[in-house]
Amino acid sequence: MKQGDLIKKLALKQGNHTIDLDRIYPIGEIKGVTSYTLYIENKKKTDSNYANKVVVELDKETEVEIYLGLGYVALEEPTWTNQFLRSNGWSGGDGIFSFNLDTGEDCFDQEKESNTLFIFGDTFVGRSDEKSHKRLEPHLMINNSIAYYKDKKLNFKVNELSNGSITGFYHLDPKFDKVGTTAEELIRDRSQKKFGYLSGYHPKDLKLTFDFHKERTFTHLEVENYFNPDASFLYKRGFKEVEIYGSNDLKTETLIQSTTFKPNESGKEIQKLELKGQYRYLILKGISNYNDKQFEEGIFGLKKLRFYNHKQEYKDIYASASSTLLEEDEHSWIWLQDGAVVGDTLFFYPFIVNSDLNQPEGLQFRIVDITLFQTKIKNGKLDFSTTKQKKAPLLKKQGLTEYMFGAGVFANTAQANSLNPDGYIYLYGCKTTWGLRELIVSRVKAENYEFFDDYEFYSNGKWVTEISEATGLLEHVSTELSVTEIREGHLKGKYLCVFTYDVNTPEVAFSVGDSLVGPFSKPQTIYITPEQSIYKSTTYTYNAKAHPHLSKSKKVLVTYNTNTYSFDHNMSDYRVYRPRFLTLNDTEREWKCDR
Structure with a gap:
């Protein structure tokens, strides 16, 4: 089929009739009707030409002919989908992302098949009964897995240890899994217990070290000294006499200034101190605190520190202390997100996730941070011995709104073979307010992707350094998505955004952007997923x-994830939890549709 072909023809009597179509089509000409209305499911469509149901009005008995218009038609791809239905070993995962390991090209219309990496989130591993479809106990779930795809064959991999046990390939570094009164509390936006930083009792040579990961220029520092709303007198834990040093190697330290931090008796005192110089590390040495004869305790405390270069507040910091009162494991885990290949390195941006038992089954989690993983590619495979990670300050909550990045990545680089490379990595995310998710975007030069204070955020037509100024580009997006350059056809030069409408609904949707920052068209539902009606329950x-490098501009390979909120349901049917594949077919070209 192609644009202008007949979708359906039928003879109808005078009156109103509902015509059901076998899938969602872009509707072209409709012949023989007085008037018509388009629907997707039971939603009336007045702002697009897509429909899987047409209500027509006829003033006489006639033949009605519905023709195909210009746009996309989604077709199931069972050959792809069935490769992920497995009853032994790897037996289901979500979070599917794909990467070109040969060249890093991440674009449509590649001439030859490349060596592809798939990465997955939570993964079932075990044996299942193909007749009853039950997962047989013991059935394991690991945090992540991978698969290599080459010559149309999939090779699934789990991380098998020397003793035969299995685990994920990626794990959160324990140093990023700490809560308590650590130095990280001074710089992080999220702080659960609001204790700030507290040293141990009577620390010797108390030192707080702040690593900015590369040499940075500083103009000033903001200090909120210690305050605890439960007892106002605890302000006496606050730092008093302080020495601030700069260093670029932690071997040689330069004294920047000796100063006095003001007490924070009200909890609202913010002290601004001039801080001149260029350093990778800043070291704060606590000489004395506000303890006195009426309050002798020996603990040093601080509430917040903010480091600036003029208006830019630095966020890409690792903070450590020579003495800490309370440090506990938070028992976090990671969920993989999108990334890109730069040079010979794969990088991506997993969520850091905690349990939240106050939520219903299947949703007992909360996203608390984001991290960056980097792994070298050697001989077409990942060399996990080279993996590095660091915290990524790409999540911020401000009032009722949450900003987070990593949902999708577009590398507008020569290596990625984009049409108009500008050397930037574009990182997409979500701005969420009262459950409504809007697309937002940041960018960074490819060579600086690991330095988050070099990231810029798109805000009403300009690029800024503050994440919470990012403005929405497109409503109703999902927390994983894609934005890809269209290289051929009637939309050549525009950008295709593919997502699930409102995250976890049956609606696969797309939007077309004039540029990487929009404007984007309104979301268009293109496919209604059938799995809920097939597998029932939750x-x-x-x-x-x-998946751009596996796609053509006129035949786009798309996945969506399928899951259930009930763990028992997942265990009862191994067919549920796995990705499904579609293609979005441009009606400008001829394609086969089995109807």
Whole structure:
């Protein structure tokens, strides 16, 4: 089929009739009707030409002919989908992202098949009964897995240890899994217990070290000294006499200034101190605190520190202390997100996730931070011995709104073979307010992707350094998605965003942008997923996205995830939890549709 072909023809009597179509089509000409209305499911469509149901009005008995218009038609791809239905070993995962390991090209219309890496989030491993479909106990779930795809064959991999046990390939570094009164509390936006930083009792040579990961220029520092709303007199834990040093190697330290931090008796005192110089590390040495004869305790405390270069507040900091009163494991884990290949390195931005038992089954988690993983590619494979990670300050909550990045990545680089490379990595995310998710975008030069204070955020037509100024580009997106350059056809030069409408609904949707920052067209539902009606119970689908280097501009390979909120349901049917594949077919070209 192609644009202008007949979708359906039928003879109807005078009156109103509902015509059901076998899938969602872009509707072209409709012949023989007085008037018509388009629907997707039961939603009336007045702002697009897509429909899987047409209500027509006829003033006489006639033949009605519905023709195909210009746009996309989604077709199931069972050959792809069935490769992920496995009853032994790897037996289901979500969070599917794909990467070109040969060249890093991440674009449509590649001439030859490349060596592809798939990465997955939570993964079932074990044996299942193909007749009853039950997962057989013991059935394991690990945090992540991978698969290599080459010559149309998939090779699934789990991390098998020397003793035969299995685990994920990626784990959160324990130093990023700490809560308590650590130095990190001074710089992080999220702080659960609001204790700030507290040293141990009577520390010797108390030192706080702040690593900015590369040499940075400083103009000033803001200090909020210690305050605890439960007892106002605890302000006496606050730092008093302080020495601030700068260093670029932690071997040679330069005294920047000796100063006095003001007490914070009200909890609202913010002290601004001039801080001149260029350093990678800043070291704060606590000489004395506000303890006195009426309050002798020996603990040093601080509430917040903020470091600036003029208006830019630095966020990409690792903070450590020579003495800490309370430090505990938070028992976090990671969920993988999108990334890109730069040079010979794969990098991506996983969520850091905690348990939240106050939520219903299947949703007992909360996203608390984001991290960056980097792994070298050697001989077409990941060399996990080279993996590095660091915290990524790409999540911020401000009032009722949350900003977070990593949902999708577009590398507008020569290596990625984009049409108009500018050397930037564009990192997409979500701005969420009262459950409504809007697309937001940041960018960074490819060579600086690991330095988050070099990231810029798109805000009403300009690029800024503050994450909470990012403005929405497109509503109703999902927490995983894709934005890809269209290289051929009637949309050449524009950008295709693929997502699930409102994250976990049956609606696979797309939007077309004039540029990487929009404007984007209104979301267009292109496919209704059938899995909820097939597997019943609490089955749901979520997080659709395109896989550019496996696609053509006129035949875009898309996945969506399928899961269930019930763990028992997942154990009862191994067919549920796995990705499904579609193609979005441009009606400008001829394509086969089995109807």
